[in-house]
Structures are given as structure tokens and as C-alpha cells.
Amino acid sequence: MTTRAFQKIYTKIDNITKATVTLRASGVGNDELATVGGKLAQVVKIMGESVTLQVFAGTEGIATDSEVIFHGEPPKLRVSDSLAGRFFNAYGEPLEGGEIVEGEAREIGGPTVNPFRRLQPSELIATGIAGIDLNNTIVTGQKIPFFADPDQPYNAVMANVALRAKADKIILGGMGLTNDDFLYFKSVFENAGALDRIVSFVNTTENPPVERLLVPDMALTAAEYFAVDKGEKVLVLLTDMTLYADALAIVSNRMDQIPSKDSMPGSLYSDLAKIYEKAVQLPNGGSITIIAVTTLSGGDITHAIPDNTGYITE
Incomplete structure (x- = not known):
């Protein structure tokens, strides 16, 4: 040394x-x-x-x-209103050479809100998509799973929800996106003139898979800034949580931890819960609502990832 x-x-x-x-x-x-x-x-x-x-x-x-x-410190995200309209990588660095965000540096992955300080979710978030608004109504402060077949256009649905949802801010956490999906999100948001209320954290298939582990915490740290500090209604879209869990398995398996069901780490439930439990309705009117895509391998709803997701979410 x-x-x-x-x-x-x-x-x-x-x-x-x-x-x-x-x-x-x-x-x-x-x-x-x-x-x-x-x-x-x-x-x-x-x-x-x-x-x-x-x-x-x-x-x-x-x-x-x-x-x-x-380095002497954990990963941090600089938070300010200028996050809106920007695309960032898994480390919170601007993509495509944009200016670095000036603001307070906050540690990512902090604790969830004390249940005593939470309000009962009761306010509708309208998406304009009949299948969601009529059959699985989204309420502020909820955590909603979105189970999809890998061949279905689930990212197109997420983009539609982002554009139509009646929320102050939309935070996109993209994990393992193909370049086509990334460019699709980018062009749809830009063409709709909606960038001023959307913040995106993106890990593509070209990036190391383990980087995906940072994306949900980055997205939720930004969400907490807008919901807690600014009192805004924030909708967080996470896609795809199956690829997040796969990255967890990569690390745990290579650390020689004994795998649990379906080769997943034994901590999978806790790892997913610390993300989903960030959903909250706050007394100041701010809220964090989470919609998380989980792709099903061969439609297997009993796989450890959708199984745990179903337990934790509503």
C-alpha cells in the first residue's frame, strides 16, 4: 500500500x-x-x-x-430542477456530452419514507390508456408491476404512459435497453415536446450489465428530490426489472454465494423491496408512483423474479 x-x-x-x-x-x-x-x-x-x-x-x-x-464516498447524484429534460447514464453523468448538472450531491439508495409519515394512496393518475385506467387503475403512491412477454412492445407502452400520464415529472430508469429502444424513447419524448418533465437514466446493452444495479437508485433519488423537496407528483417507470435481477445474480454467483430459486440470489426479495417501497404518498402533496416492467421467460409467472415482484407490489 x-x-x-x-x-x-x-x-x-x-x-x-x-x-x-x-x-x-x-x-x-x-x-x-x-x-x-x-x-x-x-x-x-x-x-x-x-x-x-x-x-x-x-x-x-x-x-x-x-x-x-x-474514493471515500458512495455513488451520488446531483439534484436540481435542471435534471428535467436530460438523459443520464447509470452513474448520473449526462449522455451525449451535455453540461454537468449543478446541484446538491445526494447519496443514492437511501432509506424509504417512515410509514408513519405516509398518507393512504387515493388520487388517480390518468394515463389515457383504457386497458390501464379501466382495469388496473394507477393511484399516486402505488407500486404497480407490468408483466410482459419479452416479444411484446412493452417499451412503447411505457413511452405512451410517460406522455399521457397526468404527473408533474416522469423518471425513466432504462436497464439493458437496446440502442433502438433508447433512440425510440428519445425521439418520442423530443417529438412530443415533453422533455421538460422527463428525466431518463439509461443503461444500454452496450454498457456493462452490472451497471444496471445503479439505475433504479439513481431514478428514485431524482424522484425523491421532486416529490419530497418540490411537492410534485412523480411517476417512475422502470424497464426491465428482470434484467436488473439478472445483474444481481451475476454478482452474487461470482462471489460464490449459494444461489436460491432459479439461480437468483437469496437476497432477491430484499433487493426488489428496497426499490418498490420507495413508492409513497407524502403529506406535502408530493408522491412517488412506480410502474415496473418485469419480462416473463416463456410466460413463467412462477419464476423467482415475477413471484417476488407480485408479493411486494400491489
């Missing part, structure tokens, strides 16, 4: 898997970001001085003597 400008740099990695590295380090916090051999990583496990990091882009090219530099 060496120290450069008050920054600890470790150069002895004990173990390397396809997605993680393990080393001995001190003074490190859980979820803290780090750079491993020039690649961004995040602390996922601490046992004494043994620290395991997930490397977002994979560990290919990383050697046992690669430099590991801890």
Missing part, C-alpha cells in the same frame, strides 16, 4: 473473479466507490479487513498488482 496526496492506494489484490476483486484494506465503507486498475468499482462486502468490490466493467485486464484507489 502507498499513499498519494492523502489518498490510500493498494497494490495487492488477493482474489479476482469475473466480476469482483478482494483485497485487504482499512477504513473503507460499504457501497463506497473505488477505481481498480482504472475501472470503476463498488464495495459490496466487508469482513474485517477483507474487502470485496464489484467491478462494473468486469475484471478482464486487472492483475493482482493493479492499483486500487478508494
Whole structure:
């Protein structure tokens, strides 16, 4: 270990898997970001001085003597009204070279709202789509699953909901989107002149799958800013939560954790719940409503991902 400008740099990695590295380090916090051999990583496990990091882009090219530099803080998102109308990657960085958002840096993935401070959801969010408004009415503060076959145009439905929903802000969390889907969302929002109320966090199939784990927390941190600080009605669209869960499985399996049902991590229920339980109706009139697409493999509703999703959501 060496120290450069008050920054600890470790150069002895004990173990390397396809997605993680393990080393001995001190003074490190859980979820803290780090750079491993020039690649961004995040602390996922601490046992004494043994620290395991997930490397977002994979560990290919990383050697046992690669430099590991801890950043001293977890992932953060800068929040302000200028988030609206912008597209960001999984790290909250503007896509297509836009200006960096100036604002307060907030940690992502914080706790949910105290149930004592919640109001009973009761206010309709009209989408203008008869199948939803008549058969599965959306109410502010709800968490709604949207089960879809992978071959169905579910992203087109999500884009339609975004344009038609009577909400102050729409937050899109896109995980594993094809470039075609990303460009589709972009063009639909721009052509409809609706960008001023839409914030998008996007991970495409070209990006490392593990980056998807950051997208829901980024989207919900932005949602909490508009709902809690600004008292606005916020609708969060997450697509596709099956790809999010697959990314969870990649990390847990490569950490040699014993898999649960359908090769999913044993923590799947908690991992999904910490996202869905961010749905809330607040006393100040602000609200977070979540619609989450879960694609079904071969229509299997008993698979661990839709099974857990159905338990947690309404």
C-alpha cells in the first residue's frame, strides 16, 4: 500500500473473479466507490479487513498488482430542477456530452419514507390508456408491476404512459435497453415536446450489465428530490426489472454465494423491496408512483423474479 496526496492506494489484490476483486484494506465503507486498475468499482462486502468490490466493467485486464484507489464516498447524484429534460447514464453523468448538472450531491439508495409519515394512496393518475385506467387503475403512491412477454412492445407502452400520464415529472430508469429502444424513447419524448418533465437514466446493452444495479437508485433519488423537496407528483417507470435481477445474480454467483430459486440470489426479495417501497404518498402533496416492467421467460409467472415482484407490489 502507498499513499498519494492523502489518498490510500493498494497494490495487492488477493482474489479476482469475473466480476469482483478482494483485497485487504482499512477504513473503507460499504457501497463506497473505488477505481481498480482504472475501472470503476463498488464495495459490496466487508469482513474485517477483507474487502470485496464489484467491478462494473468486469475484471478482464486487472492483475493482482493493479492499483486500487478508494474514493471515500458512495455513488451520488446531483439534484436540481435542471435534471428535467436530460438523459443520464447509470452513474448520473449526462449522455451525449451535455453540461454537468449543478446541484446538491445526494447519496443514492437511501432509506424509504417512515410509514408513519405516509398518507393512504387515493388520487388517480390518468394515463389515457383504457386497458390501464379501466382495469388496473394507477393511484399516486402505488407500486404497480407490468408483466410482459419479452416479444411484446412493452417499451412503447411505457413511452405512451410517460406522455399521457397526468404527473408533474416522469423518471425513466432504462436497464439493458437496446440502442433502438433508447433512440425510440428519445425521439418520442423530443417529438412530443415533453422533455421538460422527463428525466431518463439509461443503461444500454452496450454498457456493462452490472451497471444496471445503479439505475433504479439513481431514478428514485431524482424522484425523491421532486416529490419530497418540490411537492410534485412523480411517476417512475422502470424497464426491465428482470434484467436488473439478472445483474444481481451475476454478482452474487461470482462471489460464490449459494444461489436460491432459479439461480437468483437469496437476497432477491430484499433487493426488489428496497426499490418498490420507495413508492409513497407524502403529506406535502408530493408522491412517488412506480410502474415496473418485469419480462416473463416463456410466460413463467412462477419464476423467482415475477413471484417476488407480485408479493411486494400491489
